[in-house]
Amino acid sequence: MQVTILGSGTNIHPTRAAAGYLFQTDRPILLDFGPRTLSNLLKTGVDRHTIQHLIFTHYHADHFSDFLTFFFDAVCHSKFAHVRPALNIYGPPGTKRLFRTIFRTFPNFRDAPFRVILKEVNDQPFSIGGTLVAPLPMTHSDQQVCLGYRLEYQGRSAAFSGDAMVSPNLVSLCQDVDVAILDCSFSSHAPGGSHMHAEECGKVAKKANIKKLVLSHFYETADRSNVVAQARRFFSGPVVKGKDLLTLQVGKASQVV
Ligand SMILES: [Zn+2]
Ligand SMILES: [Zn+2]
Numbered sequence: 001m002q003v004t005i006l007g008s009g010t011n012i013h014p015t016r017a018a019a020g021y022l023f024q025t026d027r028p029i030l031l032d033f034g035p036r037t038l039s040n041l042l043k044t045g046v047d048r049h050t051i052q053h054l055i056f057t058h059y060h061a062d063h064f065s066d067f068l069t070f071f072f073d074a075v076c077h078s079k080f081a082h083v084r085p086a087l088n089i090y091g092p093p094g095t096k097r098l099f100r101t102i103f104r105t106f107p108n109f110r111d112a113p114f115r116v117i118l119k120e121v122n123d124q125p126f127s128i129g130g131t132l133v134a135p136l137p138m139t140h141s142d143q144q145v146c147l148g149y150r151l152e153y154q155g156r157s158a159a160f161s162g163d164a165m166v167s168p169n170l171v172s173l174c175q176d177v178d179v180a181i182l183d184c185s186f187s188s189h190a191p192g193g194s195h196m197h198a199e200e201c202g203k204v205a206k207k208a209n210i211k212k213l214v215l216s217h218f219y220e221t222a223d224r225s226n227v228v229a230q231a232r233r234f235f236s237g238p239v240v241k242g243k244d245l246l247t248l249q250v251g252k253a254s255q256v257v
Helices: 037-043 066-080 095-105 168-174 198-208 220-224 227-232
Strands: 002-007 020-024 028-033 053-055 087-091 116-120 126-128 131-138 146-153 156-160 179-186 213-216 239-241 247-249
Touching: 002 037, 002 179, 020 037, 028 037, 028 066, 037 066, 087 095, 095 116, 131 168, 146 168, 168 198, 179 198, 179 220, 198 213, 198 227, 213 227, 227 239
Parallel strands: 028 053, 053 087, 087 116, 156 179, 179 213, 213 239
Antiparallel strands: 002 020, 002 247, 020 028, 126 131, 131 146, 146 156
């Protein structure tokens, strides 16, 4: 299993794309599709027209907005070139209502000449090819369900918190994983609501006994502090500061390439 960070920032950030992650197991799986992540997806060399699985943690726009450009492009491409394979979209309760409204409303979206399959998930594991995907509700927003996801493939495991505060579910999601990518929106010096700061990420990493911690989803303020050192106060394993287009091998040595 391999994961490439398409976006390590938030909604508006001067140098980082917002949330987006490309997992590659026996097929590409996209987790979240925030602003500017589509440009980074193109840089990975993965053919966007072959992507059949999009998973959303929640629908704050910093995790979603590039879907619109992606989908419009997919419709145009398949009308004038080749029909693409079906697109499966997974997300928390509310996913069907949101996408049906989008497909009804945006020009040309209802003309897609390929199948779109909407699947609402909550806490029941499901499979994508040989990958087992286990969602769990996180604590983030009182207006919507926000899911974290754990992916397991060929004995390797990775967790992605989505946007999350510390919670028992987050610790369960990350328990013993090879790599956990956690919402580190803030430095411990300037914490904020609805998200974790770096020391909290370190505490979760220790409690869940993860093998490697990847900090991501930075607000600009987080970039002004040494968030890695803050996380290391509580977690003695390897800590990586996420950056756009960083690829990690999730495996034995969990190497950065
Ligand atoms: Zn959010
Ligand atoms: Zn966010």
